[in-house]
Amino acid sequence: MEYDFCVLITTYNRPEKLYNLLDDIEFNKKNYKILVVVFDDGSTEKLDLTNRDVVKIGMFPNMGKRKYYVTFNATFSFVKNVNSKYFIYLPDDVSLVNNFFDDSKRIYDSITST
DSSP: OEEEEEEEEEESSOHHHHHHHHHHHHHHOTTOOEEEEEEEOSOSSOOOOTTSOOEEEEOSSOOTTTTHHHHHHHHHHHHTTOEEEEEEEEETTOOOOTTHHHHHHHHHHHSOOO
């Protein structure tokens, strides 16, 4: 399947912040086909994504700051098989502005290639 956007989110023990971000993505989605992939870095708090249209990748044990590169590398390993026009990498504690995907697409497409 081809996606317009693939959104990669890393999270650890902040389910409420993640839920807020997922709500922002859903609100801004419009008619875009978006694949959302959550990389959970070994959270000990319950993370319920059953009613969300996301793929969850569990990392165990927690990699923490010293081994964050392991989680980061896992995101790259995952996306090399994803067919998407745009890839966006987000931490779980950000909020999206209105028209986030439209604006991201417009800004990226305006960059000239050399």
